[in-house]
Amino acid sequence: MSAKKIAIIGGGNLGSAIAQGLVKSGFSNPADITVTKRNTSTLADLKAAGVQIETDNAKAIRQSEVIVVALKPYNVREVLQQFREELDPARHILISVVTGVSIADLLHIVPDMPLVRAMPNTAIAIQESITCICATNTTDEQIRYVKTMFDQLGATVSIDEKLMDAATVLGACGIAFALRFIRANIQGGIEIGFDVRTASLIAAQTVKGAAELLIRENRHPEEEIDKVTTPKGCTIAGLNEMEHQGFSSSLIKGISTSYNKIVKG
Numbered sequence: 001m002s003a004k005k006i007a008i009i010g011g012g013n014l015g016s017a018i019a020q021g022l023v024k025s026g027f028s029n030p031a032d033i034t035v036t037k038r039n040t041s042t043l044a045d046l047k048a049a050g051v052q053i054e055t056d057n058a059k060a061i062r063q064s065e066v067i068v069v070a071l072k073p074y075n076v077r078e079v080l081q082q083f084r085e086e087l088d089p090a091r092h093i094l095i096s097v098v099t100g101v102s103i104a105d106l107l108h109i110v111p112d113m114p115l116v117r118a119m120p121n122t123a124i125a126i127q128e129s130i131t132c133i134c135a136t137n138t139t140d141e142q143i144r145y146v147k148t149m150f151d152q153l154g155a156t157v158s159i160d161e162k163l164m165d166a167a168t169v170l171g172a173c174g175i176a177f178a179l180r181f182i183r184a185n186i187q188g189g190i191e192i193g194f195d196v197r198t199a200s201l202i203a204a205q206t207v208k209g210a211a212e213l214l215i216r217e218n219r220h221p222e223e224e225i226d227k228v229t230t231p232k233g234c235t236i237a238g239l240n241e242m243e244h245q246g247f248s249s250s251l252i253k254g255i256s257t258s259y260n261k262i263v264k265g
């Protein structure tokens, strides 16, 4: 269990998912986590789990050593300005999970801070995130701490900051892309005869199995696809029809559109 106290500034979708993961993993004692939000009514479950809920960011920062900033990109600068006097480079580590706001931008507001940019996804709530990280002004001990924390909440990859926007699309937006793929499978499953609950279970477990084949066995997708596609069989017939309809192309174009949205606005 982590001895450090953690403040999560912005208890929205991602901020509260991080708090849930920290509690579930046992990495932090719930009482050592403070989540802030202006309207705290949506944080009742975290409160019931023993997490401290606050509206006062300055107070949360004063009582913590690790500060996770989970604010929207458009208000992070303004809110960070409001509590920057509370941040002490000798005491605090700042972790920003904010999309598209660079280390240079953040250091402009809070100079000299040990700073980590991290890009997790919402599966962090159940310790299944992939979290990409990069850091500046951090000691080896601080970066080890942050990596250990995110390792408890899934898997961690250290990347160059220039890949952070790409990490956002592939890892964080990727949850929505994967879920839309599963939803389409469920809709197809219902059309060919399953009730929605059974179709959902089969579709989700099948995607989980496919992912585990890659993660655990370190295989290339096409190697596994070859094992499924019987010559003249139904899999290759379906796959080819999907490709004629632009399946891979639409995914690649979607990924590149998401990326351009971050980079070009």
Ligand SMILES: NC(=O)C1=CN([C@@H]2O[C@H](COP(=O)(O)OP(=O)(O)OC[C@H]3O[C@@H](n4cnc5c(N)ncnc54)[C@H](O)[C@@H]3O)[C@@H](O)[C@H]2O)C=CC1
Binding pocket: 009, 010, 011, 012, 013, 014, 015, 036, 037, 038, 039, 057, 070, 071, 072, 073, 075, 079, 097, 098, 099, 119, 120, 121, 122, 172, 173
């Ligand atoms: N939702 C996701 O899957 C992911 C989001 N991100 C990034 O994480 C950040 C947060 O995203 P979400 O959680 O989706 O947004 P959100 O809008 O759900 O959460 C932001 C929270 O900050 C709160 N807030 C606003 N002003 C505040 C203040 N002065 N003090 C304390 N709290 C304040 C809002 O009430 C809101 O609950 C964004 O920068 C987003 O791009 C990154 C990866 C994944």
Ligand SMILES: O=C(O)[C@@H]1CCC=N1
Binding pocket: 099, 168, 172, 173
């Ligand atoms: O859609 C967004 O802008 C944020 C960033 C990654 C996931 N959600």
